Every structure is written in structure tokens, then in C-alpha cells.
Amino acid sequence: MKKTAIYDEHLNLDAKIIDFGGWQMPVQYSSIIDEHKAVRNKAGLFDVSHMGEILVKGEDSLELVQKLITNDASEMENGQVIYTPMCYEDGGIVDDLLVYRLKEDKFLLVVNASNTTKDFKWIKSNSKLFKNVEVSNKTDYYSLIAIQGPISREIIREIVADDIENLKFYRFIETTINGFDAIVSRTGYTGELGFEIYLKSENGPKLWRKLIEIGADKGLVPAGLGARDTLRLEKALCLYGNDISEKTNPLEAGLSWTVKLDKKDFNGKNELVKVNKGGLNRKLVGFKMIDRGIPRHGYKIKMDDQEVGEVTSGSYSPTLDENIGLAYIDVDKISIGKEVDICIRKREVKAKIVETPFV
Amino acid sequence: MTIPNDLFYTENHEWISVDGKEAVVGISEHAQDELGDIVFVELPSVEEELDQFEEFGVIESVKAVSDVFMPVSGIVVEVNEELMDQPELINEDPYGSGWLIKVEVKDKSDLDKLMDSAEYKAFIEEE
Numbered sequence: 001m002k003k004t005a006i007y008d009e010h011l012n013l014d015a016k017i018i019d020f021g022g023w024q025m026p027v028q029y030s031s032i033i034d035e036h037k038a039v040r041n042k043a044g045l046f047d048v049s050h051m052g053e054i055l056v057k058g059e060d061s062l063e064l065v066q067k068l069i070t071n072d073a074s075e076m077e078n079g080q081v082i083y084t085p086m087c088y089e090d091g092g093i094v095d096d097l098l099v100y101r102l103k104e105d106k107f108l109l110v111v112n113a114s115n116t117t118k119d120f121k122w123i124k125s126n127s128k129l130f131k132n133v134e135v136s137n138k139t140d141y142y143s144l145i146a147i148q149g150p151i152s153r154e155i156i157r158e159i160v161a162d163d164i165e166n167l168k169f170y171r172f173i174e175t176t177i178n179g180f181d182a183i184v185s186r187t188g189y190t191g192e193l194g195f196e197i198y199l200k201s202e203n204g205p206k207l208w209r210k211l212i213e214i215g216a217d218k219g220l221v222p223a224g225l226g227a228r229d230t231l232r233l234e235k236a237l238c239l240y241g242n243d244i245s246e247k248t249n250p251l252e253a254g255l256s257w258t259v260k261l262d263k264k265d266f267n268g269k270n271e272l273v274k275v276n277k278g279g280l281n282r283k284l285v286g287f288k289m290i291d292r293g294i295p296r297h298g299y300k301i302k303m304d305d306q307e308v309g310e311v312t313s314g315s316y317s318p319t320l321d322e323n324i325g326l327a328y329i330d331v332d333k334i335s336i337g338k339e340v341d342i343c344i345r346k347r348e349v350k351a352k353i354v355e356t357p358f359v
Numbered sequence: 360m361t362i363p364n365d366l367f368y369t370e371n372h373e374w375i376s377v378d379g380k381e382a383v384v385g386i387s388e389h390a391q392d393e394l395g396d397i398v399f400v401e402l403p404s405v406e407e408e409l410d411q412f413e414e415f416g417v418i419e420s421v422k423a424v425s426d427v428f429m430p431v432s433g434i435v436v437e438v439n440e441e442l443m444d445q446p447e448l449i450n451e452d453p454y455g456s457g458w459l460i461k462v463e464v465k466d467k468s469d470l471d472k473l474m475d476s477a478e479y480k481a482f483i484e485e486e
Contacts, residue, residue: 012367032422292399
């Protein structure tokens with residue numbers, strides 16, 4: 001089982017540790033609900049060093065990236081980030097990731113922890129189509145610390161060497177923080193103002209302690225994977241393995257804004273063009289429980305005693321104090337406000353389809 | 360971690376407090392701590408008759424779904440209605456206001472299959 005460089009800090013903070021994608025990660029420190037609310041109202045600090053970082057460099061980098069992803073990296077400026085799925089030929093999703101353009105011919109791909117090995121192999125094998133490109137796995141090189149919440153900028157401002165006041169959403173700078181070389185990126189998985197900081201792993205624990213030290217008085221708390229999951233669900237952000245997978249395509253997952261079908265050529269293009277033309281069978285939608293009960297991944301959904309879909313993510317929402325979920329539902333059965341039955345254990349429990357994000 | 364002396368415990372972390380024919384059932388402080396913030400409880404109906412170690416309800420935290428089992432055979436005489444709106448009582452006071460159900464005990468010899476506080480303490484340390 002792997003541990004991040006910051007692992008001992010979590011033990012010192014009495015975190016509850018779980019196995020996540022082969023990593024020993026903190027799921028909560030005090031309470032998922034308290035940590036969730038801290039991120040919405042103040043700020044939370046997440047160790048997400050388990051995420052994979054894959055570096056692509058060389059003259060043909062852009063061409064390889066364009067082949068891999070469904071979004072379009074060709075117009076990216078240095079210092080820009082895009083979110084994108086990466087598909088197989090059949091349109092199924094290999095992973096969803098962030099693409100950082102470090103230089104004209106240098107990209108950093110940030111992938112899900114549980115997919116890093118699979119992704120690296122996939123990217124490596126695709127790279128054989130190009131002459132001048134080098135792919136390397138930098139996961140162990142980086143610590144990744146996310147600080148998320150309305151006061152996150154106020155906290156890091158005093159230790160970042162460059163100006164971050166005007167750093168836009170999905171932009172990053174290469175700068176120093178607390179004296180350490182770092183990439184500071186205005187990205188995150190919570191739907192709040194927030195930053196993700198990439199730095200050499202040996203500096204990870206030092207920065208973690210520094211941020212707690214300067215942020216605690218202002219209301220910054222360490223936050224675990226539990227809060228990370230409820231925060232992203234309230235914003236209807238997809239989680240790989242739950243809402244998207246090799247068996248789902250990005251169009252039905254509501255990610256069509258990241259699929260540029262007019263782009264020259266990319267893995268999955270032919271299949272996705274076909275799907276787009278023929279229409280979708282099912283779509284990922286949000287729902288709220290009407291009756292008592294918490295929806296969970298895998299629960300079946302019925303309408304008039306007929307199975308019409310399946311829950312992909314579900315939880316209690318700390319912000320709304322309601323139970324919410326995401327589900328694939330047959331496209332002809334979807335309309336906002338429509339009631340469905342969620343099969344929870346032996347009961348059928350009422351829910352209604354709603355607009356997303358929930359919060 | 361509190362483990363009151365006057366209770367009996369199961370391997371699934373329920374506790375039972377017996378007074379004559381009637382008993383109160385809940386989950387241990389250790390169990391609520393393992394689950395984290397409890398946000399949903401499903402309990403049986405009054406008058407339901409259940410066997411020892413039979414599932415009688417469900418407790419859900421933000422992250423986990425956990426079944427709860429009868430420490431003894433008996434008939435449900437009361438359920439803690441407060442938990443419908445305030446499931447967090449189980450986190451706050453697992454041996455008090457966070458109780459789950461009251462049962463009429465069928466056969467007191469069922470208690471022989473449970474652990475006392477010292478045995479339960481050793482059991483969770485080993486787990």
C-alpha cells in the first residue's frame with residue numbers, strides 16, 4: 001500500500017485512514033460534515049498527492065495530447081489548464097484528467113490515482129505513433145496539496161511569491177510558495193474558489209504544516225476524501241469509477257462541452273460522432289430524494305414498475321440537508337421534476353429529477 | 360472510548376441493557392466512531408418479533424451503510440422516534456439518547472452468547 005509524503009501529518013492530526021486506489025489516504029479528520037461546511041464557508045486543506053502526474057514533452061507533444069483527449073488543446077496558452085475525458089476507440093472513458101500546458105511542447109497530465117498505471121501504459125502505447133515525444137510518470141516526484149474555499153486565496157497570498165489576485169479559473173503560474181518551487185493552479189474539485197499546489201514531494205509535509213499554521217486561526221481545517229466526495233457531488237462533478245468509466249461515454253455523462261467532434265482525429269472520435277448523430281440512450285441526471293433514504297452507487301431506478309436506470313453516486317448533502325444523487329436514466333424518461341422510484345434494499349423510495357449542480 | 364460495565368455487547372458492536380423482561384438496544388461508542396457522522400436510521404416496527412442476531416435495522420453515515428442485529432430474541436416494544444430527525448444523537452450519546460429500540464426479551468439465556476464489557480474491550484482492541 002502506498003503512502004503520500006504527507007502521510008505522517010495525517011496521523012498526527014488523528015485522521016481516519018482508508019485504502020483508496022492502492023493508497024493509504026485520510027478519509028476524515030474530525031467529521032465529514034464539519035469539514036464539508038468548512039470548505040463551503042472558510043477553507044479546507046486536502047492532500048491529493050495520490051493523483052497521478054504524467055509528463056509529456058518533445059516536439060510532437062501537442063499531437064499526442066490531441067490524439068489522446070476529446071477536448072482541444074491546440075488553442076491552449078502556456079499557463080492554461082483544461083479538463084477533458086480521454087477515450088478508447090469505442091468511446092468508453094479511459095480516465096478524466098486535467099491537462100496543463102507548461103510550454104509549447106510540454107504538458108502535464110493529472111490523472112486519477114486508481115488509473116495512473118493504466119493511463120501511463122495507454123499514453124505510452126499511443127506515443128509510439130509519434131517520433132519526437134517522451135512520456136514519463138512523475139507521480140512520486142510531486143506532492144499535490146489542494147486548498148479550497150472562499151478564504152483560500154487570502155491564506156496562501158502571503159506565502160506565494162507572485163501575484164495570485166488576478167489568477168483566473170483554470171490558469172496556473174510557476175512560482176514559489178513558502179520558498180519552494182511550485183505550480184500554483186486555480187483549480188479544484190469542490191466548486192469553491194481554490195488552488196492546487198504541485199511541489200517536490202519532500203517539501204509537501206513542510207508546506208502542509210505551514211498552511212495549517214497560518215490558516216488555522218482564519219478557519220482552515222484539514223479535510224479528507226469523505227468531504228471531497230460530498231463537495232464534488234453537490235456540484236455534480238463526475239467521479240471516475242462511479243459516474244464515468246470504460247462503459248460510459250462522455251456524451252451521456254453530460255460532458256459534451258469537453259468533446260470537440262470537429263477536431264481532426266482523436267481516440268473515440270468515430271464512435272462519438274455516431275453516438276452524437278444517433279442520439280443518446282441514457283443520460284446522467286441529478287435527483288433529490290422525496291422520501292427518507294440515501295441513494296448509493298448501484299441502486300436500481302424504476303418508473304411505473306419498469307427499470308429505467310441506475311444510481312451512480314449518492315449521499316447526504318451537508319449544504320442542503322437533503323439526500324441527493326446522480327444516475328443514468330433512459331433518455332425518453334427524463335424530464336425535470338419527474339418522480340422516480342429508487343430501489344433501496346427491499347423498499348422503493350420516491351425521488352425526483354432535478355437540475356444540476358445541486359448547490 | 361467508553362464501554363459501560365453494566366451492558367452486554369455483540370461482535371457487531373450492538374449493546375444491550377437488560378432490566379427484568381425489558382431491554383434497551385443501541386450501538387457502542389466504538390461503532391459510532393467507526394461509522395462517522397450518522398445521517399440516516401431505519402428501524403423495525405413495534406410488535407415485530409425477531410431472532411437473536413437477526414438484522415433489525417440500518418444505520419447510514421455519510422460514507423457507509425451498516426446493518427444492525429438483535430443481541431437477543433424478542434419483540435420490539437418501542438423504537439427511538441427521535442432518531443428519524445436527529446440521527447446524530449447516536450454519535451453524540453450512543454449509550455443514552457442515541458438508543459435504537461426497546462425489546463421484550465424472550466429468553467435471558469441468549470445473554471450467555473454475548474460479551475461483557477471486559478471481553479468487549481479485548482475484542483475491539485484485537486480487531
